[in-house]
Amino acid sequence: MAIYTIHINEETKSVTADEATPLLWVIREQLGLMGTKYGCGIGQCGACTIHVNGIPVKSCTLPIDAVGDGQKITTIEGLSEDNSHPLQKAWITAQVPQCGYCQSGQIMQAATLLENNPTPSKSEIKQHMNGNLCRCGTYLRIIKAIEIASGKKELTTL
Amino acid sequence: MNTSRRDFIKSSAGVALVIGATGGITQLFSCQNAVTAAAQVKKIPLTAWVFLAANGAITIYNPAAEMGQGSMTALPVIFAEEMDADWNKVQVEFSPQDSENYGSPGWGNRKIQMTVGSRTVSTYYNMLRQVGAQARYVLLYSAAEHWQVPIAELTTKPSLVIHEKSGQKISYGDLVPLLKVPESIVEIPDNQLKDPADFRLIGKDIPRIDIAEKVDGSAKFAMDIQLPNTLYGMIERGRIHGAKPTLTNEMAIRALDGFVELVVLDYGIGVIANTITKAMAIKKELKITWSKEKATGFNSQAAYANYAKVAVGKGESKVVTNKGDFKKAYKKAAKTYTVDFKNDYVYHAQMEPLNGLAKVSEDGKNIEIWIGHQQSPSLQTAVSKATAIDLANIKVNLCYLGGGLGRRSMTDYLVETALLAKAVPGKPVKMMWTREDDLQYGMYRPLSLQRLQASTDAKGNLTGFAHTIIGDGDRLLASGINNDHYNIPNQLGELKIVPAGIRLKHWRGVGHGPNKFAIECMIDEIAIDQGKDPVAFRRQLMQDSPRALATLEKAATMAKWGEALPEKRAKGVAFLERSGTLSTGICEISLDETTGKIKVHHFWTANDCGVVVQPDNASAQLEGGIIMGMSSVFKEQLTIKDGQAEQSNFHDYQLLRMEDVPDSIENVFIASSEAPKGVGESGTPLVAGAVANAFAALTGKRLRHLPFTPERVLAVLNA
Structure with a gap:
């Protein structure tokens, strides 16, 4: 067991954990940030996607030991305070979620695409999002929402 | 009508409109304060459907589970429509888990709270309209008493009671301290419910209640x-x-x-x-x-050989459907057909273990x-x-x-x-459960072999159709075996059960997935063999089923069936009935002949599911259902070796990913004033048949074993 200081959602937290503990479980069970989900534990589904220094990372396979001092972690709770991120607004407009379980991960994954490529093509969206599974099959609405957020589709109310 | 006491359960914050709904008889119960109210609630079966606060906020209780299908919005919309509630003031909470009071009456003699079989909206529709209308009646009654005017002179607008004659109006919230309870609340007759033409919530696209919290991570699983x-x-x-x-x-x-x-x-x-x-x-x-x-030593892929023997064996069979005399029709036929279809196990893979x-x-x-x-x-x-x-x-x-x-x-x-x-x-x-636990100790959609036989007369008309399913899982195998909308005079459907010891369970669409695959491919195969267009052949079979036919015609129009296609593309059609909904689906595909990978470019569906409470959400269910159908048709395969699942997680039990989605999925609902039918499972079982039929149109070869993995596709292509 070791004590780690981590910077998450603009706050500094101290946690005690085994060095191999996946960051996912620290985020959820110790810090109580429940928006980041467990889906597979092997980096295959993307339900646990967070940002580490602005890069999308699957937190279920990232040991706490790898995010020491200075690394900036963002979870869905830190993306905006009030659902005001353009992707969150677009997700609501396109009525994307069904069961909703994978959607935090989807949005976190999509956010890093728009950071680097504000107007991605459809194939760039698919390529970037391919590691995030959705069992309800909301993929077409995810694409639509990303296009809305990128200004490629009109932001119309439902 | 037995109403002994009359009042509402009052608290400082507002009023719970408490309606005892045992046996359809509505009762209200009096109480002086919250404590006696609670005691009354314990003593007598009561159903609280709505809580009206003095500030006008309306809490409606959703009796169904929310698993992505949208019950959290659709059911309260039905209630709010008849209550004439201002939707902007509505919030939704889950009701208690109490079937006796919150169950829907759509289960024979019992009232049950159970979210299965796409039945939530269809089984609660009439009930929620009724209790919503009763809630409105209480508000009207109270306003009439307050103003001392005849109740018949009152009307409502969203969350507002109006007496036009005197120009008075009062909001539902302002009525809270004035609420009085009528001597009795009788069942509101159907002709006093809203005319569907006046619906302002049902049939409109109301944003889903649960979306915002599923976008900021705060939704609680x-x-x-x-x-x-x-x-x-x-x-x-x-x-x-x-x-x-x-x-x-x-x-x-x-x-x-x-x-x-x-x-x-x-x-x-x-x-x-x-x-x-x-x-x-x-x-x-x-x-x-x-x-x-029991499962020790069981090998799933080897089971088919045994099932093929069982298919022709003298073992016991359970007749599921029997119309006319198939055997006689088969004997007298000008031509007969026998085709086997297979489907491997599939796993639920719900994202939350x-x-x-x-x-x-x-x-x-x-x-x-x-x-x-x-x-x-x-x-x-x-x-x-x-x-x-x-x-x-x-x-x-x-x-x-x-x-x-x-x-x-x-x-x-x-x-x-x-x-x-x-x-x-x-x-x-x-x-x-870990994902590995969830997959390996899962309860799968059963593996089965399906032997289909058909007979035609000299003109190529279908005279007989028989469907024998061999596998484990009994009624899990049987759903979708009926062909009520095809006019085939002699039909036989039967099960031959071979226990395997593998855990099995309903999987979205249940038996419809494998059965509609087999049926729709068989129909297509016969049509082509008889030199008939697959849509024209089905059109003829549907002459006595106008609702089914309307979906076929609409889908054919949407997909521009029969018009020229881009090179190396083909279309396939499939039809089904599931949970009362009739759907025709058409897809357009192409094939990579080197890799064996099939690409679905477009999917069109036309559906008759009665009144559609939430059209955009119903369409989302079809979109998602088709994606899940594609996932199961192209990717998903659970195999058992020596009794053990050979897959363990999403690296070897693959689901469809975004790279494989179609360019478009378009869904249309046929206008209807019939009571709603279930729509949540209609999309999934359309996919296999439509894809296999498109593949046959493209290549002249038949895919008959689910899933259509690239290896299997190549094997069929090169056979």
């Missing part, structure tokens, strides 16, 4: 509920379903860091630890010997459970039976489901949660 000092439970189950464990290193396990308790189950060993990672680590250290069971949270009181007499469940009247009885805790002392809190798909209609993980919590009274236990 059972796995997200936190209680102080929570312990974590995991269970090691056998690789052979049902195998009984003998733990051989208990002393060593008890000495491990973080260990709290061991729980021995019939089919597994549970461990409770102080952190989740410790629970996972201890689970891995368990040394268990397992008993041999099974889990639950429970706390048993220090004295062991009470239990409170948080769970995502498709509900059942047997939730509490299953817990009571397993834990010996009195039914009255079991509280079940329903959370959002991270997918249900049929898997969450079982009580196994609920009972496990309760049993683990019982081992450590006073401490909450979060019980979790």
Whole structure:
């Protein structure tokens, strides 16, 4: 067991954990940030996607030991305070979620695409999002929402 | 009508409109204050559907599970429509889990709260319109008493009662302190319910209640509920379903860091630890010997050869459907057809692995459970039976489901949660399945072999159709075997059951997936063989089923059936009935002949599902259902070797990813004033038939074994 200081959602937290503990479980069970989900534990589904220094990372396979001092972690709770991120607004407009379980991960994954490529093509969206599974099959609405957020589709109310 | 007492349950904040709905008779019960109200509620079966606050806020209680299908919005919309509530003032909460009072009447003699079979909207529609209208009646009555005017002179606008004659109006919120209860509330006759032409909520696209919290991460699934000092439970189950464990290193396990308790189950060993990672680590250290069971030695892919023998054997068969005389028609036929279809096991793969949270009181007499469940009247009885805790002392809190798909209609993980919590009274236990547990101890859609036989007369008309399903799972195999909308005079449908010992369960669309695949391919094959266009052939078969025919014509128009296609593209069609909904689907595909990969470019569906309460959401269900159908048709394959699942997680049990989505999925609903039908499962079983028929149009070859993996496609192509 070791004590780690981590910077998450603009706050500094101290946690005690085994060095191999996946960051996912620290985020959820110790810090109580429940928006980041467990889906597979092997980096295959993307339900646990967070940002580490602005890069999308699957937190279920990232040991706490790898995010020491200075690394900036963002979870869905830190993306905006009030659902005001353009992707969150677009997700609501396109009525994307069904069961909703994978959607935090989807949005976190999509956010890093728009950071680097504000107007991605459809194939760039698919390529970037391919590691995030959705069992309800909301993929077409995810694409639509990303296009809305990128200004490629009109932001119309439902 | 027996109304002994009349009033509302009042609190300082507002009024709970409490309607006892036993046997369809509505009752209101009086009380002087909240304490006596609570006592009344306990004594008499009551149903509170709505809570009206003095500030006008309206809380409507949703009796169904929310697993992504949109019940959290659709059911309150139905209630709010008839109550004439201002939707902007509506919030929604789950009702208690109490079938007797919140169950829907669509289950024969019993009222049941159960979210299965796409039946939520269809079974609650009339009931919620009625109680919504009764709520409005109480508001009207109270305003009439207050103004001393005839109730018949009153009308409503959203959350507003109006007396046009005197120009008076009062909001629902302002009526709260003035509420009076009528002598009796009778059943509101159908002709006094809203004219569907006047609906302002039903049939309009109301944004879903649950979307915002599913976009900011705050939606609570059972796995997200936190209680102080929570312990974590995991269970090691056998690789052979049902195998009984003998733990051989208990002393060593008890000495491990973080260990709290061991729980021995019939089919597994549970461990409770102080952190989740410790629970996972201890689970891995368990040394268990397992008993041999029915599935020991079973090999799924070898089963087909045996099933083919059973198909022609003299063994017992269960007749599911029998119309006319198929055998006679077959004997007299100008031409006969016999074709076999196969489908491998598929796994639910709901994104949230099974889990639950429970706390048993220090004295062991009470239990409170948080769970995502498709509900059942047997939730509490299953817990009571397993834990010996009195039914009255079991509280079940329903959370959002991270997918249900049929898997969450079982009580196994609920009972496990309760049993683990019982081992450590006073401490909450979060019980979790790993993805590997969820997959390998899953309950699959059954593998089956389907033998289809058909006969035609000299003109090429279908005279007989027989469908024999060989497999395990009984009624799980049978759904969708009927062809009520095709005019075929002689039909026979039967099951031949071969037990395999593998756990099986309803999987979105149940038997419709494999059965509609086989039926729609068979129909197509006969059409082509008779030199007829597949849509024209179906059109002829549907002459006596105008609703079905309308979906066929509409889908054909949408897909521009018969018009020229881009090179190396082809279209295929399939039709089905599921949960009362009639759907025709058409897809357009192309094929990579080197890799064997099929690409679906477009999917069109036309559907008759009666009144559509939430059109955009219904369309979303079809979109998602088609994507899930594609996933099962192209990717998903669970195989059993020596009784054990060969796959373990999403690296070897692959789901469809975004790279493989079609360019478009378009869904149209045929206008209807019929009561709503279920739409949640209609999309999924359309895919296999439409794709296989398009493949045949493209290549002249027939895909007859699900899933259509690239290897299988190449094998068919090169055969």
